Amino acid sequence: MGTADAQTISAIEVTGNQRIEADTVRSYMVLKPGSELDAAKTDQSLKTLFSTGLFADVTIRREGDRLVVNVVENPIINQVSFEGNSAIKDEALDGEVRLKPRIVYTRARVQDDLKRIIEVYRRSGRFAATVEPKVIQLPQNRVDLVFEIKEGSVTGIRQIYFIGNRRFSDSRLRSEVSTQVSRWWNILASRDNYDPDRLVFDREQLRRFYLSRGYADFRVVSAVAELTRDREEFFITFVVDEGPQYEFGTVDIKTELEKIDPELLRDKIKSRSGEMYNAKMIDDTVEDLTYAAGEYGYAFVDIRPKINRQKDERKIDIIYQINEGPRVYVEKINIEGNVRTLDRVIRREFRIVEGDAFNTAKLNRSRSRIRGLNFFADVEITQTPGETPDRTIINVEVKEKSTGQLSFGVGFSSTESVIADVSIAERNLLGKGQFLRASAQASSLTQQLELSFSEPYFLNRQLAAGFDLFRVRNDFTDFASFDTEQTGFTLSIGAPLSEYAGARLRYSLRQDKIGGAPSNASPFILAALGSDVTSLIGYRYTYQDVDDQLDPHRGFTFTFLQDFAGVGGDVTYVRTEGEAQYFYPLGEEVVGNLAIRSGYIDGLNQLVRLNDRFFKGGRSFRGFETAGLGPRDQFTDDALGGRLYYIGTAQVTFPLGLPEEFGILGNLFTDAGAVATPVDKGFGVLNSNSPRVTVGVGVAWDSPFGPIRLDLAKPIVKEDFDQTESFRFDVGTRF
Numbered sequence: 001m002g003t004a005d006a007q008t009i010s011a012i013e014v015t016g017n018q019r020i021e022a023d024t025v026r027s028y029m030v031l032k033p034g035s036e037l038d039a040a041k042t043d044q045s046l047k048t049l050f051s052t053g054l055f056a057d058v059t060i061r062r063e064g065d066r067l068v069v070n071v072v073e074n075p076i077i078n079q080v081s082f083e084g085n086s087a088i089k090d091e092a093l094d095g096e097v098r099l100k101p102r103i104v105y106t107r108a109r110v111q112d113d114l115k116r117i118i119e120v121y122r123r124s125g126r127f128a129a130t131v132e133p134k135v136i137q138l139p140q141n142r143v144d145l146v147f148e149i150k151e152g153s154v155t156g157i158r159q160i161y162f163i164g165n166r167r168f169s170d171s172r173l174r175s176e177v178s179t180q181v182s183r184w185w186n187i188l189a190s191r192d193n194y195d196p197d198r199l200v201f202d203r204e205q206l207r208r209f210y211l212s213r214g215y216a217d218f219r220v221v222s223a224v225a226e227l228t229r230d231r232e233e234f235f236i237t238f239v240v241d242e243g244p245q246y247e248f249g250t251v252d253i254k255t256e257l258e259k260i261d262p263e264l265l266r267d268k269i270k271s272r273s274g275e276m277y278n279a280k281m282i283d284d285t286v287e288d289l290t291y292a293a294g295e296y297g298y299a300f301v302d303i304r305p306k307i308n309r310q311k312d313e314r315k316i317d318i319i320y321q322i323n324e325g326p327r328v329y330v331e332k333i334n335i336e337g338n339v340r341t342l343d344r345v346i347r348r349e350f351r352i353v354e355g356d357a358f359n360t361a362k363l364n365r366s367r368s369r370i371r372g373l374n375f376f377a378d379v380e381i382t383q384t385p386g387e388t389p390d391r392t393i394i395n396v397e398v399k400e401k402s403t404g405q406l407s408f409g410v411g412f413s414s415t416e417s418v419i420a421d422v423s424i425a426e427r428n429l430l431g432k433g434q435f436l437r438a439s440a441q442a443s444s445l446t447q448q449l450e451l452s453f454s455e456p457y458f459l460n461r462q463l464a465a466g467f468d469l470f471r472v473r474n475d476f477t478d479f480a481s482f483d484t485e486q487t488g489f490t491l492s493i494g495a496p497l498s499e500y501a502g503a504r505l506r507y508s509l510r511q512d513k514i515g516g517a518p519s520n521a522s523p524f525i526l527a528a529l530g531s532d533v534t535s536l537i538g539y540r541y542t543y544q545d546v547d548d549q550l551d552p553h554r555g556f557t558f559t560f561l562q563d564f565a566g567v568g569g570d571v572t573y574v575r576t577e578g579e580a581q582y583f584y585p586l587g588e589e590v591v592g593n594l595a596i597r598s599g600y601i602d603g604l605n606q607l608v609r610l611n612d613r614f615f616k617g618g619r620s621f622r623g624f625e626t627a628g629l630g631p632r633d634q635f636t637d638d639a640l641g642g643r644l645y646y647i648g649t650a651q652v653t654f655p656l657g658l659p660e661e662f663g664i665l666g667n668l669f670t671d672a673g674a675v676a677t678p679v680d681k682g683f684g685v686l687n688s689n690s691p692r693v694t695v696g697v698g699v700a701w702d703s704p705f706g707p708i709r710l711d712l713a714k715p716i717v718k719e720d721f722d723q724t725e726s727f728r729f730d731v732g733t734r735f
Contacts, residue, residue, distance in 0.1 A: 007036065007037045007062075007065060008034065008035070008036055008037070008065065009031060009032070009033055009034065009035055009036070009037055009065065009066070009067050010033065010034075010064075010065040010066055011033050011065075011066045011067070012026055012029070012031065012032075012033055012066070012067045012068075012069060013066055013067070013068045013069070014026065014069050014070075014071065015068060015069070015070045015071070016070045016071045016072055016073070017071050017073060018073055018140075018141055019073060019076070019141070020054060020071075020073060025049070025069060025071060026069075028045075028048050028049050028052055029045040029048065029049065029069070030044045030045045030048065031045050031067060037062065037067070042060055045060065046058055046060060049069075049071070053074065053104055053106050053108075053109075054073060054074055054104055055071045055072060055073055055074060056072045056073065056074050057071070057072040058070070058071050058072075073141060074104045074105050074106055075104075075105045075137075075138075075141045075142055075143040076102060076103070076104060076105065076141065076142050076143075077099055077100065077101055077102065077103050077104075077105050077142070077143060077144075077145055078101060078138055078142045078143060078144050079101055079144045079145070080094070080097065080099055080100060080101065080144075080145045080146075080147075081144070081145070081146050081147070082094075082146075082147050082149060083146055083147070083148050083149065084148055084149040084150055084151065085149045085151060086151065087121075087124065087126065087151050088120060088121065088124060088151075092120070093117060093120065093147075096113075096116045096117060096120050097113040097116060097117065097147075098112065098113055098116075099113050099145060105135075105143055105145065110133050110145065113133075113147075114131050114133060114147070117131050117147060117149070118131055121151065122196075123195070124154075125154045125155055125156075125194060125195060126151055126152050126153070126154055126155060127152075127155040127194065127227060127231060127234075128152030128153065128155060128230075128231040128232060129149065129150065129151050129152050130149070130150045130152070131147055131148070131149050131150075132147070132148045132149075133145060133146070133147055133148075134146040134147075134148055152231070152232075153232060155194050155227075155231070155232060155233060155234060156194075156232065156233045156234070157179060157180065157181050157194060157233060157234055157236060158181070158228060158233035158234065158235055159181060159235055159236070160174050160177070160179065160181055160236045160237075160238070161235065161236065161237045161238070162174075162237075162238050162239075162240060163237065163238070163239045163240070164221070164239055164240040164241055164242065165240055165242060166242060167213075167215075167242055167245075173206065173209075173238070175657075176205055176206060176209045177202040177205055177206065177238075178198055178201060178202055178205060179194075179195070179198055179199065179202055179236060194225055194234040194236075196225070199223050199225060199236070200223075202223065202238075203220045203223050203238075206218075206220055206238065206240065207219070207220065208279070208280070210240075210242065211277075211278070211279035211280070212278045212279060212280045213245070213276065213278070214245040214246050214247065214276040214277040214278070215242050215243055215244070215245055215246075216243070216246045216277055216279070216309065216316060217241075217243030217244065218240070218241065218242055218243050219240070219241050219243075220238060220239070220240055221239040221240060221241055222237075222238075222239045223236070223237070223238050223239075224236070224237045224239075225237075244311070244314050245276070245277075245314065246276075246277040246309070246314050246315060246316050247274060247275060247276050247277055247314065247315055247316070248271050248272060248273050248274065248275050248276075248277055248315070248316060248317075248318065249273060249308075249310060249313070249315035249316055249317040249318075250273060250317040250318070250319075251269060251271050251272065251273050251317070251318050251319075251320075252318075252319050252320070253265055253266065253269070253289075253319070253320045253322065254319055254320070254321050254322070255321070255322035255323070256323070257293075257301075257322060257323070257324060260293060260322060262322075265289060265292055268285060268288040268289050268292055269285050269320070270282075270284045270285045270288070271285060271318060277316050282305050282318065285305075285320065286303050286305060286320070287360075287364075289301075289303050289320060289322065290303055290360045290361065291360065291361040291364070293322065300324060300325040300326065300327050300328065300357070300358070301322060301323070301324060301325050302322075302323045302324070302325035302326075303320060303321070303322050303323075304320075304321050304323075305318050305319070305320050305321075306318065306319045306320075306321055326389070326390065327357065327390055328357070328358040328390055328391070328392050329355065329356065329357055329358060329390060329391055329392070330352060330353070330354050330355060330356050330357075330358055330391075330392060330393075330394060331354065331386035331387065331391035331392060331393050332354055332386070332393045332394070333347065333350065333353070333354055333393075333394045333396065334393065334394070334395045334396065335347070335396045335398070336395070336396070336397050336398070337397050337398040337399055337400065338398050338400060338431075339400055340400060340403075340428065340431040341375055341376075341398070341400060341428060341431045341433070342431045342432060342433075345373070345375075345428075345431065345432060345433040346370055346373075346396065346398065348457060349366060349369040349370045349372075349373065350366045350369075350370075351363075351365045351366045351369070351499070352366060352394075358392055363381060363394070365499070366381070367379055367381050368546075368547065368548055368549055369549070370396070370398070371548060371549060372548075372549030373428075373433065374403070374427060375398075375400060375401070375403055375427065375428045375433070376398040376399055376400055376401060377399045377400070377401040378398070378399040379396070379397075379398050379399075380396070380397045380398075381394060381395070381396050381397075382394075382395045382397075383395070403426060403427040403428035404424070404425065404426045404427075424437070424438050424439070424440075425437035425438070425439075433456050433457070434453070434454065434455050434456070435452070435453065435454040435456075435466070436452070436453050437450065437451070437452040437453075438450070438451055439451075439452075447472075447473045447475070448470070448471070448472045448473070449470065449471045449472075450468065450469065450470040450471075450472070451468070451469045451470075452466065452467070452468045452469075453466055453467055454466030454492075458493070462495055462496055463493055463494070463495050464492075464493065464494040464495070464504065465492065465493045465494075466491075466492050466493075467489060467490065467491050467492070468489060468490040468492075469489050470486065470487070470488060470489070470490075470510075471485070471486070471487045472484075472485070472486045472487075473485050473486075474486075474611075475516075476615075476627065476639070477516055477517075480525065480610070480615075480627060480638045480639040480640070480641075481516075481517050481518060481521035481522060481525055481636060481638045482514055482515065482516055482517040482521065482525045482528070482529070482610065482638075483514075483515060483516035484512060484513065484514050484515075484610075484611040485511075485512070485513040485515075486510050486511070486512050486513075486611070487510060487511050488508060488509050488510025488511060488534075489508070489509060489510075490506055490507070490508040491506065491507050491508075492504055492505065492506035492507075493505055493506075494540075497541075500543055500544055500545045501541070501542065501543045501544075502541075502542050503539060503540065503541050503542075504539065504540045504542075505537070505538070505539050506537070506538050506539070506540075507536070507537050507538075507567075508534070508535075508536050508537075508538070508563075509533070509534070509535050509569075510533070510534050511531065511532070511533050511534075512531065512532050512533075512534060512571075512609070512611050513530075513531045514528050514529050514530060514531075514609070514610060514611060515529055517529055520636065521636060521638060522633035522635075522636045522638040522640065522684075523684075524610075524633065524638075524640055524685075525610065525633075525638055525640075528609055528610045532569070532570040532571050532609065533568075533569040533570050533571070534565050534569050534570070534571045534612075535565065535566070535567045535568040535569035536563050536564055536565040536566070536567060536569075537563075537564055537567055538561060538562060538563035538564065538575075539561065539562060540559065540560070540561040541559070541560045541561070542557075542558070542559050543556075543557065543558040543559075544557045544558075545557075546583060552583040552591075553583060553584075553585045553591050554583055554584060554585055555582075555583050556580070556581070556582050556583075557579075557580070557581045558578075558579070558580045558581075559577075559578065559579045559580075560576075560577075560578045561576070561577050561578075562574065562575065562576050562577075563575040565612075566604065571606070571609065571612070572603065572604045572605075572606050573601055573602060573603045573604055573606065573608055573612060574601070574602050574604060575599070575600075575601040575602075575612070576599065576600050576601070577597075577598070577599035577600075578597070578598055578599070579595065579596070579597045579598075580595070580596050581593065581594070581595040581596075582594045582595075586652065587654075589654065589655045590652065590653070590654045590655075591652070591653045591654075592650075592651070592652050593649070593650070593651045593652075593653065594648075594649070594650055595648065595649040595651075596646070596647075596648050596649075597620075597645075597646070597647045597648075597649075597673075598644075598645065598646040598647070599614055599644065599645050600643065600644040601613065601614070601643050601644075602643075608643055610640065610641055613640070613641025613642055613643060613677070614630070614641060614642045614643070614644070614645045614675055615627035615630065615639065615641050615642075615675075616629065616630065616642075616645055616647065616673075616675045617629055617723075617725070618725065618728065619728070619730075620647065621647055621671050621673065621692075621694070622669065622671055622694055622696055622698075622711050622713040622728065623671065623694030623695075623696060623713035623714060623715045623724060623725065623726070624692070624694070624715065624718075624722060624723065624724055624725055625723040625724065625725040627639040627641070627723075628722055628723035628724060628725060629674065629675050629692055629718070629719070629722045629723075630642040630645075630674075630675030630676065630677075630687075631675070631676065631677045631685055631686065631687040632685075632686045632687075632721045633684060633685065633686070634684045634685065634686050634721075635684055637721075639723075640677070640685065641675075641677070642675035642676050642677045643676070643677040643678065644675070644676055644677070644678065644689075645673065645674065645675040645676070646673045646674060647671060647672070647673030648671070648672045648673055649669060649670070649671050649672075650669065650670050651667055651668065651669040651670075652667060652668050652669075653665050653666070653667045653700075654666055654667070656699075663701060663702030663703070664699065664700070664701045664702075665699070665700050665701075666697065666698070666699055666700075667697070667698045667699075667700065668695075668696075668697055669695070669696055669697075669698065669713075670693065670694065670695045670696075671693070671694045671696075671713075672691050672692065672693045672694075672717075673691055673692065674688065674689050674690060674691050674692055676688060676689035686719070686721040688719050690719070691717065692715060692717055692718045692719070692722065693715070693716050693717035693718075694713045694714060694715045694716065695713070695714060695716055696711055696712050696713030696714060697711075697712055698710060698711040698712070707730075708729075708730070709728075709729070709730045710727075710728070710729050710730075711727070711728045711729075712726065712727055713725075713726065713727075713728075714726065
């Protein structure tokens with residue numbers, strides 16, 4: 001209630017407004033016509049009008065019993081543009097700023113957008129970037145806003161220091177963190193610029209490194225980045241506290257679940273008593289025990305390693321307690337990052353679907369199958385809570401990679417100067433997972449035209465159907481004095497037999513011509529000249545149980561196939577081939593591989609034609625030329641091919657100490673085996689089924705231009721009539 005001398009406002013007049021209606025201005029005010037004039041309410045009205053962001057200035061004055069409100073409107077933005085930017089495109093910056101055309105301009109909003117642009121450049125490693133906003137006045141109280149940008153160079157890393165490390169040197173720890181010191185030769189690297197998020201990741205990398213080497217009390221005290229005065233580089237300093245080194249003490253398994261016998265799970269324990277403590281072994285053990293529990297029928301288990309640290313003895317006792325966990329179901333599966341690949345192509349590889357009981361083993365298997373598509377550079381699967389405690393959401397984030405491939409190979413040998421081939425293929429046609437290859441290979445050995453197509457889910461079922469049309473000319477005149485021409489087609493269909501096994505049936509019809517032999521060629525070759533039609537049916541059985549289908553570190557694969565020729569045509573035979581491979585981790589990123597390959601062909605009372613025999617060497621037996629080992633004419637030195645072969649390989653693949661992003665691996669290998677024909681022991685035939693042995697080294701580089709492989713091999717056991725090849729080089733280009 002007002003005092004006796006309080007003045008009543010008869011009217012509120014608004015001046016200075018251009019776009020905004022006077023009633024709109026009055027609606028923001030606390031004071032109204034008919035209310036008493038009050039200093040507090042006047043001040044509140046001023047604050048309310050300013051807070052709208054519509055006005056650059058507001059004044060309120062009294063004229064008699066009238067209140068006059070004078071406003072200066074903020075301009076409207078006509079256009080927002082960027083100048084001076086090249087590293088970051090306009091579209092990216094436009095998505096960051098809040099100011100847009102037809103939005104009211106205010107200095108506060110400009111400053112907010114300026115900070116956002118600076119942050120974008122900092123995230124890209126450009127801490128020297130500066131941004132200056134310029135305002136261009138236009139008629140009708142409109143403005144153009146221009147952000148003038150000086151991007152500066154990428155802010156590199158001058159040096160990385162470590163304080164408190166006694167057990168490991170600075171150089172050793174630098175190799176463990178992802179951040180790298182800037183060097184001129186790191187033109188292909190992207191980790192030599194400062195990134196705050198990467199620094200957080202590096203703290204975790206250091207922690208994992210020390211925990212895997214027995215330092216259970218390790219901690220990163222601080223990680224500090226200091227910008228140099230020229231704002232072009234950073235000094236990174238990690239202060240660490242290593243603590244003592246521990247070893248595993250007592251290790252045991254306990255559970256009250258009826259179907260699980262702890263004694264049967266002890267081989268799953270990676271952590272052994274007396275060995276150096278390694279936190280990664282604990283995580284791996286929990287994962288393996290979870291998987292094993294799933295195989296016993298427990299989809300919901302809670303495995304908690306109970307750790308008892310004995311500081312005086314520097315031992316850590318661990319008890320893996322296995323309990324039945326809370327029941328959790330899959331509420332939803334979200335897929336992100338697939339730009340080309342259709343969602344259904346990814347979803348059909350899942351071994352678990354929405355509504356199913358959550359199962360870690362099936363989830364890991366799903367990730368392996370998705371990676372096995374070879375469509376993605378990275379596949380990350382995470383979980384988030386669902387709408388209720390018994391629901392979980394599975395988030396799949398994929399990073400697509402090029403699935404087209406233009407590849408060519410080059411080889412050098414002691415008898416031929418260059419061997420080359422070219423082909424073009426698309427593994428993920430139209431994002432549907434279909435395979436299409438058009439091959440036009442030309443080399444000193446092969447001229448080939450081929451069109452192949454495969455649909456992995458024919459008729460929306462787990463049936464892989466496909467066809468091949470081909471015309472191939474193999475020029476064997478350099479080592480066998482004949483050439484062959486094959487023209488025909490193949491139809492195939494396959495289906496899974498189990499989670500790890502599958503079978504494929506095929507029918508092939510082709511015409512084979514053998515010719516090009518000079519009159520002084522081997523009698524065996526001259527007798528084989530001519531043309532025949534081959535009609536065959538065949539099958540292939542595969543079994544694959546590996547941890548990663550593209551880059552296996554652990555597991556086993558097996559392939560067995562047979563072809564039966566004689567379903568019509570002129571040729572009869574039974575050809576049988578098999579391959580088994582075993583992968584086992586020998587250390588951090590060190591993988592051992594054992595492989596056995598063998599084959600045999602029986603002509604069923606008919607001579608096996610030369611073009612149906614086995615010619616091995618080159619890629620299939622390193623250290624020997626293509627068809628460099630096996631039966632050979634004693635007088636003409638022509639390769640005659642073999643009716644049987646066996647090849648064993650032992651190989652160790654390891655990193656070369658270079659940055660992981662380079663994708664360069666080394667390998668040591670030995671190949672042993674033979675190609676022979678049991679019945680060709682007559683006059684003039686050099687033939688031996690005794691094993692040949694080669695040893696060698698190789699380098700494989702997953703380069704930006706495509707996969708590159710170099711092999712240097714030397715035969716240490718061979719026959720005098722074998723043809724050797726010491727060096728081979730292969731390169732492929734992806735698109």
